[in-house]
Amino acid sequence: MPIRVAIVGCGSIARRHIHGYSLVEDAEIVAMCDVVEEKAQAYAEEYGGRAYNSVVAMLEDEAPDIVDVCTREQDRDVPVIQSVERGFTTLAEKPIYAAGGQFSVAAEDVPVARRMVEAARDGGGELFIAFNYRFGDYAQELKRMIDAGELGEIYYVNASTRLACWSHVIDLLRWFCGDIEAFAAAMSGPEDRRTRAGSLRFADGFVGTLLGEGIRPAFHDMLRIEICGAAGTAVLRDIAGGLEWFPHDARQHRVLEQAHDNPREGFGTTFEREVAALCDHVRAGTTVPLATAEDGLRELEVDAGFAVAAERGEWVDLRAEWA
Ligand SMILES: NC(=O)c1ccc[n+]([C@@H]2O[C@H](COP(=O)([O-])OP(=O)(O)OC[C@H]3O[C@@H](n4cnc5c(N)ncnc54)[C@H](O)[C@@H]3O)[C@@H](O)[C@H]2O)c1
CATH class of the missing domain: 3.30.360.10 (Dihydrodipicolinate Reductase; domain 2)
Incomplete structure:
Protein backbone atom coordinates (compact mmCIF):
# COMPACT_ATOMS: atom_id res chain seq x y z
CA MET A 1 0.00 0.00 0.00
CA PRO A 2 1.47 3.41 -0.93
CA ILE A 3 1.79 6.19 1.65
CA ARG A 4 -0.69 8.76 0.36
CA VAL A 5 0.52 12.35 0.83
CA ALA A 6 -1.43 15.61 0.53
CA ILE A 7 0.37 18.95 0.23
CA VAL A 8 -1.30 22.08 1.63
CA GLY A 9 0.20 25.40 0.49
CA CYS A 10 1.74 25.19 -2.99
CA GLY A 11 4.53 27.75 -2.51
CA SER A 12 8.31 27.63 -2.57
CA ILE A 13 9.11 25.43 0.44
CA ALA A 14 6.51 22.87 -0.70
CA ARG A 15 8.85 22.04 -3.59
CA ARG A 16 11.51 20.84 -1.13
CA HIS A 17 8.98 18.62 0.66
CA ILE A 18 7.58 17.27 -2.62
CA HIS A 19 11.09 16.43 -3.85
CA GLY A 20 11.67 14.54 -0.58
CA TYR A 21 8.54 12.41 -1.08
CA SER A 22 9.57 11.71 -4.68
CA LEU A 23 12.61 9.90 -3.28
CA VAL A 24 10.53 7.67 -0.97
CA GLU A 25 9.71 4.56 -2.97
CA ASP A 26 6.25 3.91 -1.57
CA ALA A 27 5.13 7.55 -1.17
CA GLU A 28 2.56 8.94 -3.58
CA ILE A 29 1.34 12.56 -3.76
CA VAL A 30 -2.43 12.31 -4.07
CA ALA A 31 -3.50 15.94 -3.54
CA MET A 32 -2.29 19.51 -3.95
CA CYS A 33 -4.26 22.11 -2.01
CA ASP A 34 -3.96 25.89 -2.09
CA VAL A 35 -6.46 28.65 -1.43
CA VAL A 36 -5.30 30.04 -4.78
CA GLU A 37 -6.84 27.47 -7.13
CA GLU A 38 -4.39 28.10 -9.99
CA LYS A 39 -1.43 27.33 -7.71
CA ALA A 40 -2.91 23.97 -6.72
CA GLN A 41 -3.65 23.18 -10.36
CA ALA A 42 -0.15 24.13 -11.50
CA TYR A 43 1.45 21.91 -8.81
CA ALA A 44 -0.90 19.02 -9.60
CA GLU A 45 0.08 19.26 -13.28
CA GLU A 46 3.78 19.40 -12.43
CA TYR A 47 3.94 16.81 -9.65
CA GLY A 48 0.71 14.79 -9.80
CA GLY A 49 -2.28 14.47 -7.47
CA ARG A 50 -5.71 16.13 -7.62
CA ALA A 51 -6.00 19.90 -7.12
CA TYR A 52 -8.12 21.34 -4.27
CA ASN A 53 -8.76 24.81 -2.90
CA SER A 54 -10.39 23.57 0.32
CA VAL A 55 -8.48 21.60 2.95
CA VAL A 56 -11.65 20.06 4.39
CA ALA A 57 -12.91 18.89 0.98
CA MET A 58 -9.48 17.47 0.22
CA LEU A 59 -9.34 15.58 3.54
CA GLU A 60 -12.85 14.18 3.05
CA ASP A 61 -12.19 13.03 -0.53
CA GLU A 62 -8.66 11.70 -0.18
CA ALA A 63 -8.20 10.60 3.47
CA PRO A 64 -4.38 10.89 3.08
CA ASP A 65 -1.84 9.14 5.32
CA ILE A 66 0.19 12.37 5.59
CA VAL A 67 -0.98 15.98 5.39
CA ASP A 68 2.03 18.22 4.81
CA VAL A 69 1.20 21.86 5.61
CA CYS A 70 3.58 24.24 3.84
CA THR A 71 1.61 27.47 4.30
CA ARG A 72 3.26 30.50 5.89
CA GLU A 73 3.41 30.83 9.67
CA GLN A 74 0.46 33.31 9.65
CA ASP A 75 -1.68 30.80 7.75
CA ARG A 76 -0.77 27.63 9.61
CA ASP A 77 -3.26 27.35 12.46
CA VAL A 78 -6.44 26.82 10.40
CA PRO A 79 -5.26 24.05 8.02
CA VAL A 80 -3.31 22.29 10.79
CA ILE A 81 -6.31 22.27 13.13
CA GLN A 82 -8.60 21.12 10.31
CA SER A 83 -6.25 18.21 9.69
CA VAL A 84 -5.32 17.06 13.20
CA GLU A 85 -8.84 17.40 14.62
CA ARG A 86 -9.94 14.88 11.98
CA GLY A 87 -7.20 12.52 13.09
CA PHE A 88 -4.73 12.97 10.20
CA THR A 89 -0.95 12.66 10.68
CA THR A 90 0.33 16.14 9.91
CA LEU A 91 3.69 17.79 9.28
CA ALA A 92 3.68 21.59 9.56
CA GLU A 93 6.41 24.02 8.59
CA LYS A 94 8.13 26.04 11.30
CA PRO A 95 7.66 28.03 13.49
CA ILE A 96 4.41 26.46 14.62
CA TYR A 97 2.54 29.81 14.35
CA ALA A 98 3.37 33.52 14.15
CA ALA A 99 0.65 36.05 13.29
CA GLY A 100 3.19 38.82 12.67
CA GLY A 101 5.67 36.67 10.74
CA GLN A 102 8.54 34.50 11.91
CA PHE A 103 10.84 37.40 12.86
CA SER A 104 8.22 38.98 15.14
CA VAL A 105 6.88 36.15 17.32
CA ALA A 106 4.80 37.62 20.16
CA ALA A 107 3.11 36.49 23.37
CA GLU A 108 -0.28 36.41 21.57
CA ASP A 109 0.97 33.59 19.32
CA VAL A 110 1.40 31.18 22.23
CA PRO A 111 -2.33 30.52 22.93
CA VAL A 112 -2.91 29.90 19.20
CA ALA A 113 -0.05 27.38 19.12
CA ARG A 114 -1.46 25.77 22.25
CA ARG A 115 -4.84 25.36 20.52
CA MET A 116 -3.07 23.60 17.64
CA VAL A 117 -1.35 21.18 20.04
CA GLU A 118 -4.60 20.56 21.93
CA ALA A 119 -6.50 19.94 18.68
CA ALA A 120 -3.92 17.27 17.81
CA ARG A 121 -4.25 15.67 21.23
CA ASP A 122 -8.06 15.76 21.22
CA GLY A 123 -8.53 14.80 17.58
CA GLY A 124 -5.91 12.06 17.54
CA GLY A 125 -3.99 13.40 14.53
CA GLU A 126 -0.27 13.46 15.29
CA LEU A 127 1.41 16.78 14.63
CA PHE A 128 5.10 17.17 13.77
CA ILE A 129 6.95 20.44 13.11
CA ALA A 130 9.47 20.75 10.26
CA PHE A 131 12.61 21.44 12.27
CA ASN A 132 14.61 19.80 9.52
CA TYR A 133 17.99 21.12 10.77
CA ARG A 134 17.89 18.17 13.17
CA PHE A 135 18.56 16.02 10.09
CA ASN A 262 29.55 25.58 -0.03
CA PRO A 263 27.83 25.62 3.39
CA ARG A 264 24.37 25.69 1.71
CA GLU A 265 24.91 22.26 0.16
CA GLY A 266 23.36 19.62 2.33
CA PHE A 267 20.45 21.88 3.32
CA GLY A 268 18.15 20.14 0.79
CA THR A 269 19.15 16.77 2.23
CA THR A 270 17.64 17.73 5.58
CA PHE A 271 14.17 17.96 3.98
CA GLU A 272 14.63 14.63 2.20
CA ARG A 273 15.60 12.92 5.47
CA GLU A 274 12.78 14.58 7.37
CA VAL A 275 9.97 13.43 5.08
CA ALA A 276 11.62 9.99 4.85
CA ALA A 277 11.54 9.82 8.67
CA LEU A 278 7.87 10.81 8.62
CA CYS A 279 7.12 8.03 6.13
CA ASP A 280 9.04 5.60 8.37
CA HIS A 281 6.85 6.78 11.21
CA VAL A 282 3.66 6.15 9.25
CA ARG A 283 4.91 2.68 8.26
CA ALA A 284 6.53 1.57 11.51
CA GLY A 285 5.79 4.07 14.29
CA THR A 286 9.37 5.41 14.63
CA THR A 287 9.64 9.11 15.57
CA VAL A 288 13.26 10.01 16.29
CA PRO A 289 14.39 12.68 15.54
CA LEU A 290 11.19 14.34 14.30
CA ALA A 291 10.16 17.42 16.28
CA THR A 292 6.78 16.89 17.95
CA ALA A 293 3.91 19.36 18.38
CA GLU A 294 5.09 19.93 21.97
CA ASP A 295 8.61 20.71 20.69
CA GLY A 296 7.03 23.26 18.34
CA LEU A 297 5.09 24.85 21.19
CA ARG A 298 8.13 24.96 23.52
CA GLU A 299 10.24 26.53 20.76
CA LEU A 300 7.59 29.22 20.24
CA GLU A 301 7.37 29.87 23.99
N1 LIG B 1 12.19 24.45 7.28
C1 LIG B 1 12.91 25.35 6.63
O1 LIG B 1 14.14 25.31 6.62
C2 LIG B 1 12.19 26.45 5.89
C3 LIG B 1 12.84 27.17 4.88
C4 LIG B 1 12.11 28.16 4.23
C5 LIG B 1 10.79 28.45 4.59
N2 LIG B 1 10.21 27.74 5.60
C6 LIG B 1 8.82 28.03 6.04
O2 LIG B 1 7.92 27.63 5.06
C7 LIG B 1 6.72 28.39 5.19
C8 LIG B 1 6.16 28.68 3.81
O3 LIG B 1 7.04 29.55 3.12
P1 LIG B 1 6.94 29.72 1.52
O4 LIG B 1 8.02 30.66 1.18
O5 LIG B 1 6.88 28.41 0.86
O6 LIG B 1 5.52 30.47 1.40
P2 LIG B 1 4.71 30.76 0.04
O7 LIG B 1 3.99 32.04 0.25
O8 LIG B 1 5.60 30.60 -1.14
O9 LIG B 1 3.64 29.56 0.00
C9 LIG B 1 2.55 29.48 0.87
C10 LIG B 1 1.33 29.01 0.08
O10 LIG B 1 0.29 28.68 1.03
C11 LIG B 1 -0.96 29.06 0.42
N3 LIG B 1 -1.98 29.13 1.49
C12 LIG B 1 -2.16 30.08 2.45
N4 LIG B 1 -3.19 29.74 3.28
C13 LIG B 1 -3.65 28.54 2.86
C14 LIG B 1 -4.67 27.66 3.33
N5 LIG B 1 -5.42 27.94 4.40
N6 LIG B 1 -4.87 26.49 2.66
C15 LIG B 1 -4.14 26.18 1.56
N7 LIG B 1 -3.14 26.99 1.07
C16 LIG B 1 -2.90 28.15 1.72
C17 LIG B 1 -0.64 30.37 -0.27
O11 LIG B 1 -1.59 30.70 -1.25
C18 LIG B 1 0.75 30.07 -0.86
O12 LIG B 1 0.66 29.53 -2.16
C19 LIG B 1 7.09 29.62 6.02
O13 LIG B 1 6.43 29.58 7.27
C20 LIG B 1 8.59 29.51 6.24
O14 LIG B 1 8.98 29.88 7.55
C21 LIG B 1 10.88 26.75 6.24
Whole structure:
Protein backbone atom coordinates (compact mmCIF):
# COMPACT_ATOMS: atom_id res chain seq x y z
CA MET A 1 0.00 0.00 0.00
CA PRO A 2 1.47 3.41 -0.93
CA ILE A 3 1.79 6.19 1.65
CA ARG A 4 -0.69 8.76 0.36
CA VAL A 5 0.52 12.35 0.83
CA ALA A 6 -1.43 15.61 0.53
CA ILE A 7 0.37 18.95 0.23
CA VAL A 8 -1.30 22.08 1.63
CA GLY A 9 0.20 25.40 0.49
CA CYS A 10 1.74 25.19 -2.99
CA GLY A 11 4.53 27.75 -2.51
CA SER A 12 8.31 27.63 -2.57
CA ILE A 13 9.11 25.43 0.44
CA ALA A 14 6.51 22.87 -0.70
CA ARG A 15 8.85 22.04 -3.59
CA ARG A 16 11.51 20.84 -1.13
CA HIS A 17 8.98 18.62 0.66
CA ILE A 18 7.58 17.27 -2.62
CA HIS A 19 11.09 16.43 -3.85
CA GLY A 20 11.67 14.54 -0.58
CA TYR A 21 8.54 12.41 -1.08
CA SER A 22 9.57 11.71 -4.68
CA LEU A 23 12.61 9.90 -3.28
CA VAL A 24 10.53 7.67 -0.97
CA GLU A 25 9.71 4.56 -2.97
CA ASP A 26 6.25 3.91 -1.57
CA ALA A 27 5.13 7.55 -1.17
CA GLU A 28 2.56 8.94 -3.58
CA ILE A 29 1.34 12.56 -3.76
CA VAL A 30 -2.43 12.31 -4.07
CA ALA A 31 -3.50 15.94 -3.54
CA MET A 32 -2.29 19.51 -3.95
CA CYS A 33 -4.26 22.11 -2.01
CA ASP A 34 -3.96 25.89 -2.09
CA VAL A 35 -6.46 28.65 -1.43
CA VAL A 36 -5.30 30.04 -4.78
CA GLU A 37 -6.84 27.47 -7.13
CA GLU A 38 -4.39 28.10 -9.99
CA LYS A 39 -1.43 27.33 -7.71
CA ALA A 40 -2.91 23.97 -6.72
CA GLN A 41 -3.65 23.18 -10.36
CA ALA A 42 -0.15 24.13 -11.50
CA TYR A 43 1.45 21.91 -8.81
CA ALA A 44 -0.90 19.02 -9.60
CA GLU A 45 0.08 19.26 -13.28
CA GLU A 46 3.78 19.40 -12.43
CA TYR A 47 3.94 16.81 -9.65
CA GLY A 48 0.71 14.79 -9.80
CA GLY A 49 -2.28 14.47 -7.47
CA ARG A 50 -5.71 16.13 -7.62
CA ALA A 51 -6.00 19.90 -7.12
CA TYR A 52 -8.12 21.34 -4.27
CA ASN A 53 -8.76 24.81 -2.90
CA SER A 54 -10.39 23.57 0.32
CA VAL A 55 -8.48 21.60 2.95
CA VAL A 56 -11.65 20.06 4.39
CA ALA A 57 -12.91 18.89 0.98
CA MET A 58 -9.48 17.47 0.22
CA LEU A 59 -9.34 15.58 3.54
CA GLU A 60 -12.85 14.18 3.05
CA ASP A 61 -12.19 13.03 -0.53
CA GLU A 62 -8.66 11.70 -0.18
CA ALA A 63 -8.20 10.60 3.47
CA PRO A 64 -4.38 10.89 3.08
CA ASP A 65 -1.84 9.14 5.32
CA ILE A 66 0.19 12.37 5.59
CA VAL A 67 -0.98 15.98 5.39
CA ASP A 68 2.03 18.22 4.81
CA VAL A 69 1.20 21.86 5.61
CA CYS A 70 3.58 24.24 3.84
CA THR A 71 1.61 27.47 4.30
CA ARG A 72 3.26 30.50 5.89
CA GLU A 73 3.41 30.83 9.67
CA GLN A 74 0.46 33.31 9.65
CA ASP A 75 -1.68 30.80 7.75
CA ARG A 76 -0.77 27.63 9.61
CA ASP A 77 -3.26 27.35 12.46
CA VAL A 78 -6.44 26.82 10.40
CA PRO A 79 -5.26 24.05 8.02
CA VAL A 80 -3.31 22.29 10.79
CA ILE A 81 -6.31 22.27 13.13
CA GLN A 82 -8.60 21.12 10.31
CA SER A 83 -6.25 18.21 9.69
CA VAL A 84 -5.32 17.06 13.20
CA GLU A 85 -8.84 17.40 14.62
CA ARG A 86 -9.94 14.88 11.98
CA GLY A 87 -7.20 12.52 13.09
CA PHE A 88 -4.73 12.97 10.20
CA THR A 89 -0.95 12.66 10.68
CA THR A 90 0.33 16.14 9.91
CA LEU A 91 3.69 17.79 9.28
CA ALA A 92 3.68 21.59 9.56
CA GLU A 93 6.41 24.02 8.59
CA LYS A 94 8.13 26.04 11.30
CA PRO A 95 7.66 28.03 13.49
CA ILE A 96 4.41 26.46 14.62
CA TYR A 97 2.54 29.81 14.35
CA ALA A 98 3.37 33.52 14.15
CA ALA A 99 0.65 36.05 13.29
CA GLY A 100 3.19 38.82 12.67
CA GLY A 101 5.67 36.67 10.74
CA GLN A 102 8.54 34.50 11.91
CA PHE A 103 10.84 37.40 12.86
CA SER A 104 8.22 38.98 15.14
CA VAL A 105 6.88 36.15 17.32
CA ALA A 106 4.80 37.62 20.16
CA ALA A 107 3.11 36.49 23.37
CA GLU A 108 -0.28 36.41 21.57
CA ASP A 109 0.97 33.59 19.32
CA VAL A 110 1.40 31.18 22.23
CA PRO A 111 -2.33 30.52 22.93
CA VAL A 112 -2.91 29.90 19.20
CA ALA A 113 -0.05 27.38 19.12
CA ARG A 114 -1.46 25.77 22.25
CA ARG A 115 -4.84 25.36 20.52
CA MET A 116 -3.07 23.60 17.64
CA VAL A 117 -1.35 21.18 20.04
CA GLU A 118 -4.60 20.56 21.93
CA ALA A 119 -6.50 19.94 18.68
CA ALA A 120 -3.92 17.27 17.81
CA ARG A 121 -4.25 15.67 21.23
CA ASP A 122 -8.06 15.76 21.22
CA GLY A 123 -8.53 14.80 17.58
CA GLY A 124 -5.91 12.06 17.54
CA GLY A 125 -3.99 13.40 14.53
CA GLU A 126 -0.27 13.46 15.29
CA LEU A 127 1.41 16.78 14.63
CA PHE A 128 5.10 17.17 13.77
CA ILE A 129 6.95 20.44 13.11
CA ALA A 130 9.47 20.75 10.26
CA PHE A 131 12.61 21.44 12.27
CA ASN A 132 14.61 19.80 9.52
CA TYR A 133 17.99 21.12 10.77
CA ARG A 134 17.89 18.17 13.17
CA PHE A 135 18.56 16.02 10.09
CA GLY A 136 21.86 17.68 9.11
CA ASP A 137 24.92 15.38 9.24
CA TYR A 138 26.75 17.45 11.82
CA ALA A 139 23.71 18.25 13.96
CA GLN A 140 23.12 14.48 14.19
CA GLU A 141 26.79 13.82 15.01
CA LEU A 142 26.75 16.49 17.73
CA LYS A 143 23.55 15.02 19.18
CA ARG A 144 25.18 11.57 19.14
CA MET A 145 28.29 12.93 20.94
CA ILE A 146 26.18 14.60 23.62
CA ASP A 147 23.96 11.54 24.17
CA ALA A 148 27.03 9.27 24.31
CA GLY A 149 28.51 11.49 27.05
CA GLU A 150 31.53 12.48 24.92
CA LEU A 151 31.22 16.15 25.94
CA GLY A 152 30.81 15.23 29.60
CA GLU A 153 28.71 17.47 31.81
CA ILE A 154 27.63 20.57 29.85
CA TYR A 155 28.92 23.85 31.32
CA TYR A 156 27.71 26.46 28.87
CA VAL A 157 26.32 27.16 25.39
CA ASN A 158 27.16 30.09 23.11
CA ALA A 159 25.06 30.41 19.95
CA SER A 160 24.48 32.98 17.23
CA THR A 161 22.36 32.83 14.11
CA ARG A 162 20.86 34.80 11.30
CA LEU A 163 17.14 35.38 11.89
CA ALA A 164 16.28 33.06 8.98
CA CYS A 165 17.48 30.17 11.17
CA TRP A 166 16.32 31.64 14.50
CA SER A 167 13.56 29.14 15.31
CA HIS A 168 15.73 26.26 14.04
CA VAL A 169 18.52 27.26 16.43
CA ILE A 170 16.15 27.50 19.41
CA ASP A 171 14.91 24.02 18.48
CA LEU A 172 18.47 22.69 18.11
CA LEU A 173 19.49 24.13 21.49
CA ARG A 174 16.52 22.39 23.13
CA TRP A 175 17.27 19.16 21.24
CA PHE A 176 20.95 19.19 22.21
CA CYS A 177 20.78 20.61 25.72
CA GLY A 178 17.23 20.21 27.04
CA ASP A 179 14.65 22.79 27.93
CA ILE A 180 15.43 26.48 28.32
CA GLU A 181 13.99 27.54 31.66
CA ALA A 182 14.59 31.29 31.97
CA PHE A 183 16.30 34.18 30.29
CA ALA A 184 16.97 37.90 30.12
CA ALA A 185 17.03 39.53 26.70
CA ALA A 186 17.45 42.81 24.86
CA MET A 187 16.69 43.89 21.29
CA SER A 188 17.94 46.62 18.95
CA GLY A 189 17.99 47.56 15.28
CA PRO A 190 15.41 47.61 12.45
CA GLU A 191 11.79 46.91 13.46
CA ASP A 192 11.25 44.16 10.86
CA ARG A 193 14.40 42.19 11.81
CA ARG A 194 15.39 43.16 15.30
CA THR A 195 18.74 41.97 16.59
CA ARG A 196 18.09 40.05 19.78
CA ALA A 197 20.52 38.87 22.46
CA GLY A 198 19.70 36.76 25.46
CA SER A 199 21.26 35.16 28.53
CA LEU A 200 19.74 31.71 29.01
CA ARG A 201 19.40 29.31 31.90
CA PHE A 202 18.74 25.70 30.90
CA ALA A 203 16.62 23.36 33.00
CA ASP A 204 19.76 21.38 33.89
CA GLY A 205 21.21 24.49 35.55
CA PHE A 206 23.93 25.57 33.06
CA VAL A 207 23.86 28.92 31.27
CA GLY A 208 24.16 30.11 27.70
CA THR A 209 23.96 33.05 25.35
CA LEU A 210 21.96 33.34 22.12
CA LEU A 211 22.11 36.11 19.53
CA GLY A 212 19.89 36.43 16.44
CA GLU A 213 20.48 38.99 13.69
CA GLY A 214 19.34 39.83 10.18
CA ILE A 215 22.14 42.21 9.25
CA ARG A 216 24.95 40.11 7.72
CA PRO A 217 24.67 38.81 4.15
CA ALA A 218 23.33 35.27 3.80
CA PHE A 219 26.36 33.88 1.98
CA HIS A 220 28.44 33.58 5.15
CA ASP A 221 27.72 31.05 7.92
CA MET A 222 24.07 31.15 8.95
CA LEU A 223 24.54 29.79 12.46
CA ARG A 224 27.15 28.83 15.02
CA ILE A 225 26.49 26.76 18.14
CA GLU A 226 29.28 26.21 20.65
CA ILE A 227 28.70 23.75 23.49
CA CYS A 228 31.32 23.48 26.20
CA GLY A 229 31.37 20.35 28.32
CA ALA A 230 33.74 18.93 30.91
CA ALA A 231 35.63 16.95 28.23
CA GLY A 232 35.81 19.55 25.46
CA THR A 233 34.03 22.08 23.29
CA ALA A 234 32.04 21.25 20.15
CA VAL A 235 31.32 23.92 17.53
CA LEU A 236 28.60 23.41 14.91
CA ARG A 237 28.97 25.82 11.97
CA ASP A 238 25.96 26.14 9.69
CA ILE A 239 23.86 23.12 8.89
CA ALA A 240 26.33 21.66 6.42
CA GLY A 241 29.36 23.78 7.32
CA GLY A 242 31.12 21.42 9.67
CA LEU A 243 31.61 20.33 13.24
CA GLU A 244 34.77 21.01 15.22
CA TRP A 245 35.80 19.28 18.43
CA PHE A 246 38.30 20.87 20.80
CA PRO A 247 39.18 18.33 23.53
CA HIS A 248 40.26 19.93 26.78
CA ASP A 249 43.11 17.46 27.27
CA ALA A 250 44.90 18.01 23.93
CA ARG A 251 46.03 20.88 21.73
CA GLN A 252 44.90 19.14 18.50
CA HIS A 253 41.33 19.60 17.41
CA ARG A 254 39.20 17.43 15.12
CA VAL A 255 37.29 18.85 12.14
CA LEU A 256 34.41 17.04 10.44
CA GLU A 257 33.78 18.77 7.16
CA GLN A 258 32.41 17.95 3.73
CA ALA A 259 34.76 18.07 0.74
CA HIS A 260 32.99 21.06 -0.84
CA ASP A 261 33.21 24.66 0.35
CA ASN A 262 29.55 25.58 -0.03
CA PRO A 263 27.83 25.62 3.39
CA ARG A 264 24.37 25.69 1.71
CA GLU A 265 24.91 22.26 0.16
CA GLY A 266 23.36 19.62 2.33
CA PHE A 267 20.45 21.88 3.32
CA GLY A 268 18.15 20.14 0.79
CA THR A 269 19.15 16.77 2.23
CA THR A 270 17.64 17.73 5.58
CA PHE A 271 14.17 17.96 3.98
CA GLU A 272 14.63 14.63 2.20
CA ARG A 273 15.60 12.92 5.47
CA GLU A 274 12.78 14.58 7.37
CA VAL A 275 9.97 13.43 5.08
CA ALA A 276 11.62 9.99 4.85
CA ALA A 277 11.54 9.82 8.67
CA LEU A 278 7.87 10.81 8.62
CA CYS A 279 7.12 8.03 6.13
CA ASP A 280 9.04 5.60 8.37
CA HIS A 281 6.85 6.78 11.21
CA VAL A 282 3.66 6.15 9.25
CA ARG A 283 4.91 2.68 8.26
CA ALA A 284 6.53 1.57 11.51
CA GLY A 285 5.79 4.07 14.29
CA THR A 286 9.37 5.41 14.63
CA THR A 287 9.64 9.11 15.57
CA VAL A 288 13.26 10.01 16.29
CA PRO A 289 14.39 12.68 15.54
CA LEU A 290 11.19 14.34 14.30
CA ALA A 291 10.16 17.42 16.28
CA THR A 292 6.78 16.89 17.95
CA ALA A 293 3.91 19.36 18.38
CA GLU A 294 5.09 19.93 21.97
CA ASP A 295 8.61 20.71 20.69
CA GLY A 296 7.03 23.26 18.34
CA LEU A 297 5.09 24.85 21.19
CA ARG A 298 8.13 24.96 23.52
CA GLU A 299 10.24 26.53 20.76
CA LEU A 300 7.59 29.22 20.24
CA GLU A 301 7.37 29.87 23.99
CA VAL A 302 11.11 30.56 24.05
CA ASP A 303 10.87 32.86 21.03
CA ALA A 304 7.87 34.75 22.46
CA GLY A 305 9.63 34.91 25.83
CA PHE A 306 12.46 36.88 24.19
CA ALA A 307 10.03 39.64 23.27
CA VAL A 308 8.53 39.62 26.77
CA ALA A 309 11.92 39.66 28.53
CA ALA A 310 13.25 42.45 26.31
CA GLU A 311 10.15 44.59 26.90
CA ARG A 312 10.23 44.13 30.68
CA GLY A 313 14.01 44.35 31.00
CA GLU A 314 14.03 41.53 33.52
CA TRP A 315 14.54 37.77 33.75
CA VAL A 316 11.55 35.75 32.58
CA ASP A 317 10.81 32.32 34.00
CA LEU A 318 9.28 30.46 31.06
CA ARG A 319 7.26 27.96 33.06
CA ALA A 320 5.64 30.71 35.12
CA GLU A 321 5.17 32.96 32.07
CA TRP A 322 3.27 30.41 30.00
CA ALA A 323 1.65 28.45 32.84
N1 LIG B 1 12.19 24.45 7.28
C1 LIG B 1 12.91 25.35 6.63
O1 LIG B 1 14.14 25.31 6.62
C2 LIG B 1 12.19 26.45 5.89
C3 LIG B 1 12.84 27.17 4.88
C4 LIG B 1 12.11 28.16 4.23
C5 LIG B 1 10.79 28.45 4.59
N2 LIG B 1 10.21 27.74 5.60
C6 LIG B 1 8.82 28.03 6.04
O2 LIG B 1 7.92 27.63 5.06
C7 LIG B 1 6.72 28.39 5.19
C8 LIG B 1 6.16 28.68 3.81
O3 LIG B 1 7.04 29.55 3.12
P1 LIG B 1 6.94 29.72 1.52
O4 LIG B 1 8.02 30.66 1.18
O5 LIG B 1 6.88 28.41 0.86
O6 LIG B 1 5.52 30.47 1.40
P2 LIG B 1 4.71 30.76 0.04
O7 LIG B 1 3.99 32.04 0.25
O8 LIG B 1 5.60 30.60 -1.14
O9 LIG B 1 3.64 29.56 0.00
C9 LIG B 1 2.55 29.48 0.87
C10 LIG B 1 1.33 29.01 0.08
O10 LIG B 1 0.29 28.68 1.03
C11 LIG B 1 -0.96 29.06 0.42
N3 LIG B 1 -1.98 29.13 1.49
C12 LIG B 1 -2.16 30.08 2.45
N4 LIG B 1 -3.19 29.74 3.28
C13 LIG B 1 -3.65 28.54 2.86
C14 LIG B 1 -4.67 27.66 3.33
N5 LIG B 1 -5.42 27.94 4.40
N6 LIG B 1 -4.87 26.49 2.66
C15 LIG B 1 -4.14 26.18 1.56
N7 LIG B 1 -3.14 26.99 1.07
C16 LIG B 1 -2.90 28.15 1.72
C17 LIG B 1 -0.64 30.37 -0.27
O11 LIG B 1 -1.59 30.70 -1.25
C18 LIG B 1 0.75 30.07 -0.86
O12 LIG B 1 0.66 29.53 -2.16
C19 LIG B 1 7.09 29.62 6.02
O13 LIG B 1 6.43 29.58 7.27
C20 LIG B 1 8.59 29.51 6.24
O14 LIG B 1 8.98 29.88 7.55
C21 LIG B 1 10.88 26.75 6.24
